Amino acid sequence: MADQNNTKMIESMAFAFSGFEAELEEELRRKSANSSLTFERLDERLFLLRTSSRDLSEAFVWTQCLALDGKRVSVMSISEAARILKTHPLPRGSYSIAHHRRCELIRSQAKDAPLRRIDFLPSSESTPWQFWTLLKPDELWTSTNCWPRAVMGLREFVEDKNEPPSRAYLKLWEMFSLGIVPPRSGQRVLDLGAAPGGWTWVLSQMGCDVTAFDKGRLELAASPRIHFREQDVFQLSPADWPVDWLFCDMITEPKKLQALLHRWLAVWPHLRCVCSVKFKGATDFAMIEQFLKDFPGSRVQHLYHNKHELTWVHNVSLRANGLLDKLPLQN
Numbered sequence: 001m002a003d004q005n006n007t008k009m010i011e012s013m014a015f016a017f018s019g020f021e022a023e024l025e026e027e028l029r030r031k032s033a034n035s036s037l038t039f040e041r042l043d044e045r046l047f048l049l050r051t052s053s054r055d056l057s058e059a060f061v062w063t064q065c066l067a068l069d070g071k072r073v074s075v076m077s078i079s080e081a082a083r084i085l086k087t088h089p090l091p092r093g094s095y096s097i098a099h100h101r102r103c104e105l106i107r108s109q110a111k112d113a114p115l116r117r118i119d120f121l122p123s124s125e126s127t128p129w130q131f132w133t134l135l136k137p138d139e140l141w142t143s144t145n146c147w148p149r150a151v152m153g154l155r156e157f158v159e160d161k162n163e164p165p166s167r168a169y170l171k172l173w174e175m176f177s178l179g180i181v182p183p184r185s186g187q188r189v190l191d192l193g194a195a196p197g198g199w200t201w202v203l204s205q206m207g208c209d210v211t212a213f214d215k216g217r218l219e220l221a222a223s224p225r226i227h228f229r230e231q232d233v234f235q236l237s238p239a240d241w242p243v244d245w246l247f248c249d250m251i252t253e254p255k256k257l258q259a260l261l262h263r264w265l266a267v268w269p270h271l272r273c274v275c276s277v278k279f280k281g282a283t284d285f286a287m288i289e290q291f292l293k294d295f296p297g298s299r300v301q302h303l304y305h306n307k308h309e310l311t312w313v314h315n316v317s318l319r320a321n322g323l324l325d326k327l328p329l330q331n
């Protein structure tokens with residue numbers, strides 16, 4: 001399909017995180033205001049996107065998964081739909097927006113992939129998969145170019161239920177497995193607002209030398225790699241802390257976090273940062289845009305394990321094919 005300028009137009013599906021459907025709709029509305037993107041909300045969570053491939057080069061912030069550059073296929077029967085799907089030897093994921101019984105019957109023949117829990121690094125995020133849905137009883141929509149590389153974007157880990165003192169550690173696992181190159185063993189990192197210690201636990205497990213700050217106490221066993229300071233992070237002087245990475249999962253207003261980051265990056269412009277931007281009440285879209293404008297090259301993503309918050313990264317290296325990298329479209 002091409003538009004009047006002969007630019008290739010493609011159809012894709014964006015699947016919203018449960019509870020963040022309004023956020024995805026608003027993001028799409030904002031993107032469509034200054035690009036070729038048009039979209040249609042097919043049901044609560046699924047959005048059909050039409051866009052030029054040029055305008056769909058980066059992932060959306062609020063999508064659990066994207067199925068890119070799909071195609072519509074006429075199907076006369078349930079078995080024909082299943083047969084067509086099975087021509088791709090890929091794990092499958094589906095979502096039914098209507099015709100639920102028919103979808104269920106196709107699913108029972110074509111078999112969606114069972115949930116596969118992901119091991120923490122080395123990441124297994126590289127499994128391609130196939131998405132499908134029924135637009136009409138006799139019209140299948142399917143794509144084999146899906147993002148991220150976990151069926152339906154379900155980033156469930158083989159969890160460690162014993163050691164980490166909070167489930168917040170899953171956010172950091174997820175971020176590292178999605179595409180940023182993690183810190184190397186021996187690098188010096190700060191964890192601001194670290195208690196009870198989930199992120200500090202991850203970083204120390206990776207061999208980092210962690211200095212953790214909080215007004216409360218860590219609930220972690222003593223370790224030569226963890227140095228705890230009971231201190232207000234807003235009182236720190238960045239010049240005293242020549243480190244490689246800054247991590248921050250503190251509950252604070254995005255505006256205050258932004259000011260704090262400006263202070264640190266003014267002293268250490270190459271500091272690698274991974275921070276949660278937390279919202280109270282409505283999502284502040286203007287603030288998200290301001291973050292990206294203030295820190296050029298930085299990226300922000302809602303993670304599968306995020307609550308009403310985003311994870312913002314700056315100065316990090318990206319692995320090819322990670323969620324935060326460019327989308328793999330053929331222009």
Ligand SMILES: C[S@@+](CC[C@H](N)C(=O)[O-])C[C@H]1O[C@@H](n2cnc3c(N)ncnc32)[C@H](O)[C@@H]1O
Binds near residue numbers: 168192194198252
């Ligand atoms: C969501 S918790 C962090 C969870 C942590 N990342 C983990 O994995 O366990 C936020 C922490 O920020 C701390 N905090 C909030 N404001 C702070 C400040 N001004 N200085 C130091 N710590 C602060 C709180 O005490 C709280 O422990």
